[in-house]
Amino acid sequence: MKVLEKAPAKINLSLDVLHKRADGYHEVEMVMTMVDLADRLEMQELPRDTIIISSQAGYIPLDEKNLAFQAARLIKERYGVKKGVYIHLDKKIPVAAGLAGGSSDAAATLRGLNRLWQLNIPTEELMRLGAELGSDVPFCVTGGTAIARGRGELLEPIEAPPQCxxxxxxxxxxxxxxxxxxxxxxxxxxxxxxxxxxxxxxxxxxxxxxxxxxxxxxxxxxxxxxxxxxxxxxxxxxxxxxxxxxxxxxxxxxxxxxxxxxxxxxxxxxxxxxxxxxxxxxxx
Ligand SMILES: C[C@](O)(CO)[C@H](O)COP(=O)(O)OP(=O)(O)OC[C@H]1O[C@@H](n2ccc(N)nc2=O)[C@H](O)[C@@H]1O
Ligand SMILES: Nc1ncnc2c1ncn2[C@@H]1O[C@H](COP(=O)(O)OP(=O)(O)OP(=O)(O)O)[C@@H](O)[C@H]1O
Missing domain, CATH: 3.30.70.890 (GHMP kinase, C-terminal domain)
Incomplete structure (x- = not known):
């Protein structure tokens, strides 16, 4: 079986920092939305218990440093999945750009593997798993437009901005x-x-x-x-x-x-x- 997921880039329409927290993160208040520039992920089940990442982009890590790898490992560990997966990342979002490319790939991996392995994980739980991978990942799980608080993981969906x-x-x-x-x-x-x-x-x-x-x-x-x-x-x-x-x-x-x-x-x-x-x- 094979599943495909789109991983769109995000932009911050506003980003405010309220204070620095005791855990080292900053308490933020941001309005985030998605744009129509997306990576494409193809996920294919492997019988062997392994995670393999490939990409046409020569400038991203393909090992455990890749956020899609980390997302797959997290879901396998948490749900006791013994099967493997081959993930191809067709990168379109520029890397280390402030557009959450890696975070969106991680979120797309969580959504895709939930479908591939028929795990029926509720969206709220996918977002909680996402928060373990990075502050922008929970927003990328649902997308849309939202006000993000906390370190970015507490989300209040709002309506979409006027098209432009x-x-x-x-x-x-x-x-x-x-x-x-x-x-x-x-x-x-x-x-x-x-x-x-x-x-x-x-x-x-x-x-x-x-x-x-x-x-x-x-x-x-x-x-x-x-x-x-x-x-x-x-x-x-x-x-x-x-x-x-x-x-x-x-x-x-x-x-x-x-x-x-x-x-x-x-x-x-x-x-x-x-x-x-x-x-x-x-x-x-
Ligand atoms: C700048 C934004 O992309 C705006 O959406 C996010 O606030 C950052 O999201 P991200 O890249 O997913 O961030 P993470 O991978 O969780 O954190 C990277 C580093 O940024 C700092 N960090 C991140 C989020 C936050 N609210 N306060 C922080 O101080 C921390 O030093 C952390 O070690
Ligand atoms: N799937 C991935 N795609 C792109 N970069 C990745 C990926 N996995 C790990 N990385 C690494 O993550 C780092 C940040 O890349 P990314 O494109 O996610 O940054 P960003 O757009 O600034 O993210 P954010 O807006 O969330 O701060 C890079 O150094 C890159 O090597």
């Missing part, structure tokens, strides 16, 4: 999420985004209000560390994006654009400046 174009641009640098959180001084944050404002804009389906309410407290850390991310953000603003923000801990910057011809212009303008540029839609 999303221009994603990733400068050629790798950013470590742990490093960015580690450098953040939570007590000295000056501009907290308003989660309530983002939510109200979404509920009113007010695109301009949504663009005006975007905010990410990790931007000040990543933009100071990597001037090229700041330049990319400035460039997206200059080219006329309606709203611009860095996703997660970066370095990907996204622009929200209402009109298709403007989105095409921004996409073409950015391609001279940055190699990895995508024009996608929200997954609503």
């Amino acid at each position: 174009w999303v221009i994603l641009a990733k400068p050629p640098i790798n950013v470590s999420t742990a490093d960015v959180y580690g450098r953040l001084n939570a007590k000295a944050i000056k501009n907290h985004p308003s989660t309530a404002e983002v939510r109200a804009a979404i509920e009113e389906r007010h695109f301009e209000r949504l663009c005006a309410s975007l905010g990410n407290v990790l931007e000040e850390v990543t933009l100071d560390l990597y001037p090229e991310v700041r330049q990319l953000k400035d460039c997206m603003i200059k080219l006329g994006s309606d709203g611009v923000l860095m996703s997660g801990s970066g370095p990907t910057v996204f622009g929200l654009v209402a009109k298709e011809n403007k989105a095409a212009r921004i996409y073409n303008g950015l391609r001279g400046f940055c190699k990895e540029v995508y024009a996608v839609r929200l997954l609503t």
Whole structure:
């Protein structure tokens, strides 16, 4: 038997940090949604008790460091599955980009193996398992649009934002999420985004209000560390994006654009400046 799963990328429409917790993680409040840029996973049962990962992408680990491997191992251990699985990852999401590519692959593996091995694990339990793999994984299990709290695992689903174009641009640098959180001084944050404002804009389906309410407290850390991310953000603003923000801990910057011809212009303008540029839609 074989199952297929899509693993879409996420963006953070807002990311606020409330404080640093005793366990070392940061208490966050974020509005997250998915975009139509996805990895594709193919999972095939193997009679032998083993996990094999392959991918066309030469730049990701294929051993136990891969989050899809970790998801498969976790589900096998927890549910006593003695069969094996071969997982092929067709990577489309840029790696270490702030788009939760690895987290979404892990979530897709949990969903896919639940079907492949007919385990009937409820979604809430898949999310709990996901939280053991990473803070973004529970959101990636369900997708949609949600407010995430705690360290990212406490999710409140909300309605989808008004449909628009999303221009994603990733400068050629790798950013470590742990490093960015580690450098953040939570007590000295000056501009907290308003989660309530983002939510109200979404509920009113007010695109301009949504663009005006975007905010990410990790931007000040990543933009100071990597001037090229700041330049990319400035460039997206200059080219006329309606709203611009860095996703997660970066370095990907996204622009929200209402009109298709403007989105095409921004996409073409950015391609001279940055190699990895995508024009996608929200997954609503
Ligand atoms: C930046 C975001 O991607 C925004 O959605 C997430 O907050 C991070 O999610 P993630 O990459 O799944 O994060 P994890 O793999 O759980 O954690 C990586 C590292 O980031 C830091 N971390 C992560 C989440 C959080 N709420 N506080 C933290 O301080 C911790 O140092 C942790 O060791
Ligand atoms: N399936 C996977 N796909 C991509 N990267 C993976 C995968 N499994 C493990 N990794 C490793 O995880 C690291 C982070 O990659 P990922 O693409 O998940 O980052 P990210 O988009 O910044 O995630 P987040 O937004 O959740 O912080 C990379 O160094 C990569 O080697």
